[in-house]
Amino acid sequence: MKKKLLSLVLAMAMTASLLAGCGAGTGETTGTDGAEVAEEAAEETEAAEETAEEAEAAEETAEEAEAPAAEGGVLKIGGIGPTTGGAAVYGTAVMNAAQIAVDEINAAGGVNGMTLELKFEDDECDAEKSVNAYNTLKDWNMQVLMGTVTSGCCIAVAESAMADNMFLLTPSGSAVECVQYDNAFRVCFSDPNQGIASAQYIGANALATKVAVIYDSSDIYSSGIYEKFAAEAANQPFEIVAAEAFTADNKTDFTVQLQKAKDAGADLVFLPIYYTEASLILAQANQMGLDTKFFGCDGLDGILAVENFDTALAEGVMLLTPFAADATDDKTVKFVEAYKAAYSDTPNQFAADAYDAIYTIKAACEKAGVTADMSTSDICDALKGAMTQITVDGLTGDGITWSADGEPTKAPKAVVISDGAYKAM
Amino acid sequence: MSFISYLVTGISLGSVYAIIALGYTMVYGIAKMLNFAHGDVIMVGSYVVFVAVSNMGVNPYVAILISMAVCTILGMTIEKVAYKPLRGTSPLAVLITAIGVSYLLQNLALLIFGADTKAFTSVVTLPNLVLFEGQLTISGVTIVTVVACIIIMVCLTLFVNKTKPGRAMIAVSEDKGAAELMGINVNGTIALTFAIGSALAAIAGVLLCSAYPALTPYTGSMPGIKAFVAAVFGGIGSIPGAMIGGIILGVIENLSKAYISSQMADAIVFAVLIVVLLVKPTGILGKNIQEKV
Numbered sequence: 138m139k140k141k142l143l144s145l146v147l148a149m150a151m152t153a154s155l156l157a158g159c160g161a162g163t164g165e166t167t168g169t170d171g172a173e174v175a176e177e178a179a180e181e182t183e184a185a186e187e188t189a190e191e192a193e194a195a196e197e198t199a200e201e202a203e204a205p206a207a208e209g210g211v212l213k214i215g216g217i218g219p220t221t222g223g224a225a226v227y228g229t230a231v232m233n234a235a236q237i238a239v240d241e242i243n244a245a246g247g248v249n250g251m252t253l254e255l256k257f258e259d260d261e262c263d264a265e266k267s268v269n270a271y272n273t274l275k276d277w278n279m280q281v282l283m284g285t286v287t288s289g290c291c292i293a294v295a296e297s298a299m300a301d302n303m304f305l306l307t308p309s310g311s312a313v314e315c316v317q318y319d320n321a322f323r324v325c326f327s328d329p330n331q332g333i334a335s336a337q338y339i340g341a342n343a344l345a346t347k348v349a350v351i352y353d354s355s356d357i358y359s360s361g362i363y364e365k366f367a368a369e370a371a372n373q374p375f376e377i378v379a380a381e382a383f384t385a386d387n388k389t390d391f392t393v394q395l396q397k398a399k400d401a402g403a404d405l406v407f408l409p410i411y412y413t414e415a416s417l418i419l420a421q422a423n424q425m426g427l428d429t430k431f432f433g434c435d436g437l438d439g440i441l442a443v444e445n446f447d448t449a450l451a452e453g454v455m456l457l458t459p460f461a462a463d464a465t466d467d468k469t470v471k472f473v474e475a476y477k478a479a480y481s482d483t484p485n486q487f488a489a490d491a492y493d494a495i496y497t498i499k500a501a502c503e504k505a506g507v508t509a510d511m512s513t514s515d516i517c518d519a520l521k522g523a524m525t526q527i528t529v530d531g532l533t534g535d536g537i538t539w540s541a542d543g544e545p546t547k548a549p550k551a552v553v554i555s556d557g558a559y560k561a562m
Numbered sequence: 563m564s565f566i567s568y569l570v571t572g573i574s575l576g577s578v579y580a581i582i583a584l585g586y587t588m589v590y591g592i593a594k595m596l597n598f599a600h601g602d603v604i605m606v607g608s609y610v611v612f613v614a615v616s617n618m619g620v621n622p623y624v625a626i627l628i629s630m631a632v633c634t635i636l637g638m639t640i641e642k643v644a645y646k647p648l649r650g651t652s653p654l655a656v657l658i659t660a661i662g663v664s665y666l667l668q669n670l671a672l673l674i675f676g677a678d679t680k681a682f683t684s685v686v687t688l689p690n691l692v693l694f695e696g697q698l699t700i701s702g703v704t705i706v707t708v709v710a711c712i713i714i715m716v717c718l719t720l721f722v723n724k725t726k727p728g729r730a731m732i733a734v735s736e737d738k739g740a741a742e743l744m745g746i747n748v749n750g751t752i753a754l755t756f757a758i759g760s761a762l763a764a765i766a767g768v769l770l771c772s773a774y775p776a777l778t779p780y781t782g783s784m785p786g787i788k789a790f791v792a793a794v795f796g797g798i799g800s801i802p803g804a805m806i807g808g809i810i811l812g813v814i815e816n817l818s819k820a821y822i823s824s825q826m827a828d829a830i831v832f833a834v835l836i837v838v839l840l841v842k843p844t845g846i847l848g849k850n851i852q853e854k855v
Contacts, residue, residue: 446681
């Protein structure tokens with residue numbers, strides 16, 4: 138009897154903890170909820186417009202009246218990226234900024250008379266889940282894909298998108314293979330270009346003479362940048378004194394890699410990696426008393442958003458990124474204000490990439506005269522041709538142009554972390 | 563000088579493995595089961611400290627005590643709900659349940675805290691030790707970890723050999739049936755083992771996250787597996803074996819990173835394990851108990 142009573146109590150305790158978990162979960166995601174509410178509200182307005190439209194077009198056939206839209210219809214843009222998980226900072230920024238761009242364009246009258254509709258699916262930075270998200274969006278009748286956010290996922294999704302002849306524009310998938318098919322384009326620099334640009338930046342600004350590199354050999358983004366950085370370093374006035382790798386299963390202890398950098402007398406450590414590992418490296422470097430400069434690529438963007446992270450550790454860290462939230466040009470100021478107002482957070486480079494991606498889709502649609510009743514494959518063929526002819530003045534650069542292989546052309550920029558914020562260099 | 567540095571960080575890493583391995587080895591020795599959820603109890607312990615210190619402003623040392631209490635209750639609950647009803651059935655059933663509990667804990671943490679990385683504030687305030695005019699820096703966390711490991715080791719050995727509940731543990735591990743006939747409360751002893759193992763997991767979690775301050779729901783899984791390897795390495799069921807196994811594992815891992823290849827470290831560690839098991843199947847300090855007919 139006593140035992141039964143005890144197990145009952147324990148079972149209740151477990152259930153209670155489950156419920157408590159749910160409560161806390163909802164509390165934490167209020168930010169996202171807010172965004173969803175806004176989205177829903179936007180959808181409702183749309184629905185209201187639809188109803189009005191339907192009433193007006195009473196004489197039209199039932200089939201046409203059911204078509205979901207205003208005058209030119211609705212162009213359905215799908216988005217995929219990690220809104221939870223280790224890379225959640227990227228996905229959330231892309232989702233939020235893309236929504237801002239979509240709302241702006243719709244408020245200004247849409248594209249070719251079409252309104253844009255954005256649906257964003259989470260992939261937790263997992264290639265398999267990303268393909269699932271892609272299929273979910275296809276079921277929703279997505280016509281254009283803005284994604285995915287991370288390289289590994291993007292390569293997986295690009296295969297499906299190629300098979301479907303779906304137009305793909307990734308804001309931040311930087312691996313070479315992301316845009317290997319002719320239906321795929323990107324807004325950010327490719328990994329090789331980041332590696333080359335980083336080496337040139339370090340060389341041109343005489344930031345160091347001895348450079349150590351710590352990279353993730355099990356990650357295509359990281360190893361891709363490293364290879365091109367190492368190749369370009371040969372032409373630059375500095376030498377690579379240590380190149381240390383780590384793998385996905387062994388990415389908490391970096392003391393050995395840092396010790397080697399220290400022993401080699403490096404005055405700058407190049408970190409072509411993501412911010413979670415970088416935050417550990419900075420903490421361990423501090424513990425070891427290693428006092429060098431740190432230079433990273435766009436993967437470091439987001440390091441200041443790690444919960445409870447001591448931003449003093451990141452003081453002076455430089456990163457190659459095409460966007461600094463404190464820049465004073467009109468476009469950036471306007472975007473940062475809109476982003477802060479909607480999500481009470483400062484946008485990062487991924488947000489800027491996504492904002493530019495939506496405006497790029499707009500520009501290409503206008504150039505190609507895309508309409509909502511075209512098939513996905515026809516839209517893709519039309520946009521493919523238009524992409525090489527457009528020039529976009531975006532947040533991440535003025536006069537961005539694309540070549541047929543999907544790569545953008547724009548000038549590289551770098552920022553430095555100072556007083557807990559990104560500052561343009 | 564850098565060799566000493568690699569060695570010291572290896573010993574520190576190994577000490578964390580050793581504390582985790584103690585939990586594995588004690589439970590295996592007494593309940594003859596592999597508690598694969600042990601690594602995730604570590605993660606829970608770390609989250610408790612994180613929430614207490616960062617969100618509620620509790621004193622870090624009080625937070626460690628709270629975390630130990632929570633983990634003790636959690637460990638005993640898991641034992642009571644998930645393992646005890648299966649005692650006496652096929653060992654495979656318990657093993658599968660343990661893996662299930664491991665995923666349950668990971669996913670609960672995912673639900674409650676989200677998958678975002680949390681930066682753990684180190685509870686160790688000891689300053690770095692700088693030796694040989696700055697050529698060798700040993701961090702405070704490293705020193706505390708090694709010292710904590712040695713203290714835990716000594717206390718646990720004394721407890722098992724000198725106290726009545728401890729001797730009951732040895733009796734249960736040697737022969738459950740005979741121990742029961744001698745009037746030892748077998749269920750109580752097993753529950754006590756889980757309680758101690760889980761409290762140690764809380765300490766291991768704090769030390770792990772103080773040294774590597776990135777906390778995610780998966781923080782415990784890889785160290786958990788490595789510690790399991792350490793326990794097998796040292797001879798599963800043996801307390802000093804877990805300590806030796808853990809430290810050797812940490813040192814091999816760090817030195818192979820430093821002198822062979824930073825990518826191959828894990829492969830080398832597991833290759834050494836295979837070699838050791840081929841030569842000495844019961845592990846370094848494992849007893850080869852012959853079945854009497």
